[in-house]
Amino acid sequence: MISKPKCLTPLSSPSSSSSSSSLAIAAVAPLLRPRFYAETCPEAEYLVRDVIKKNMEREPRSAASVMRLQFHDCFVNGCDGSLLLDDTPNMLGEKLSLSNINSLRSYEVIDEAKETLERVCPGVVSCADILIMAARDAVVLSGGPNWEVKLGRQDSLTASQKDSDDIMPSPRANASYLIELFSKFNLSTKDLVALSGSHSIGKGRCFSIVFRLYNQSGTGRPDPAIEPIFREKLDKLCPQGGDGNVTGDLDATPERFDNQYFKDLMNGRGFLNSDQTLFTYPETREYVRLFSRNLNEFLKAFVEGMIKLGDLQSGRPGEIRQNCRVVNSRPADVLLET
Numbered sequence: 001m002i003s004k005p006k007c008l009t010p011l012s013s014p015s016s017s018s019s020s021s022s023l024a025i026a027a028v029a030p031l032l033r034p035r036f037y038a039e040t041c042p043e044a045e046y047l048v049r050d051v052i053k054k055n056m057e058r059e060p061r062s063a064a065s066v067m068r069l070q071f072h073d074c075f076v077n078g079c080d081g082s083l084l085l086d087d088t089p090n091m092l093g094e095k096l097s098l099s100n101i102n103s104l105r106s107y108e109v110i111d112e113a114k115e116t117l118e119r120v121c122p123g124v125v126s127c128a129d130i131l132i133m134a135a136r137d138a139v140v141l142s143g144g145p146n147w148e149v150k151l152g153r154q155d156s157l158t159a160s161q162k163d164s165d166d167i168m169p170s171p172r173a174n175a176s177y178l179i180e181l182f183s184k185f186n187l188s189t190k191d192l193v194a195l196s197g198s199h200s201i202g203k204g205r206c207f208s209i210v211f212r213l214y215n216q217s218g219t220g221r222p223d224p225a226i227e228p229i230f231r232e233k234l235d236k237l238c239p240q241g242g243d244g245n246v247t248g249d250l251d252a253t254p255e256r257f258d259n260q261y262f263k264d265l266m267n268g269r270g271f272l273n274s275d276q277t278l279f280t281y282p283e284t285r286e287y288v289r290l291f292s293r294n295l296n297e298f299l300k301a302f303v304e305g306m307i308k309l310g311d312l313q314s315g316r317p318g319e320i321r322q323n324c325r326v327v328n329s330r331p332a333d334v335l336l337e338t
């Protein structure tokens, strides 16, 4: 059973239709809109893209790592930068949760973007918005589609390791679990398949696949959906008892945002169980076929999914953090320290 995420509501922009429940949330959650910083920090989007580009020149994989941050931030209490908070003596944040520990990376790229923006327009651009711009830019700079992002998010005042543990899906998940999980976030089966296409770029660890290579569903056997030559390759990369931190490509073109991922799934060459299951299950299989045949259909559906993902908001109070890793000091904190 998947528990319902706590008070998470997709918040529509004024131009799109809103349900009465999202209007109620809008009283506390800011309305998101394109060009939010046009007056207050006109260079914001240009500056973020420049940071992402320079980091990709240094390390191409940083594009994938940065893009993944949007998913892990937005699923846990909305897109509020909670993912970026470091643990404190009083708060266990999301960085060390089951899905994130030893896995999420490139936080320093977001720090660099924030430092750049703080120099140009201090106290204006939220870390939550930087994540959204950075994910879009990582896709564009990897050869994927461009789109206009809605901005105006605030940064959370807290983060919860437990919420991340409860919500983020495991690489062992199957399609029916993922369909149900995504539906809790107003994301359709088509959105699920299209968003999984983000695995068109980046890498995963052996840790995430050894169970499917050697003991799928406790059978003591490999996942029968893995194509044999590909399985031999994965067995060599990830021997039983080997180093779980060794990484493999999530598709055959891991630095190019394209529809190769879906072609690979059709050939039994998905890296994660949660990838390959999308072709095994009838409800998701047709979308895999469609996206593998038609690049534009994939790109269109992907952009729609990313926008819907970016609309998730908790409605909790927020702030514009000065440093993405810590909440700003407030009078109460200062009093406690004295």
Ligand code: HEM
Pocket: 061, 064, 065, 066, 067, 068, 070, 071, 102, 103, 104, 105, 169, 170, 171, 172, 173, 178, 195, 196, 198, 199, 201, 202, 203, 204, 205, 206, 207, 208, 250, 272, 274
């Ligand atoms: C559908 C459910 C999903 C599951 C179960 C899942 C799981 C995973 C896992 C296990 C990894 C490899 C992590 C590791 O081995 O350390 C990974 C990597 C990645 N995921 Fe997902 N993911 C899902 C959806 C998404 C979505 C919606 C996005 C973005 C919109 C995304 C973006 C990425 C990217 C770009 C990487 C590569 C990161 C890198 O190279 O550093 N994933 N995912």
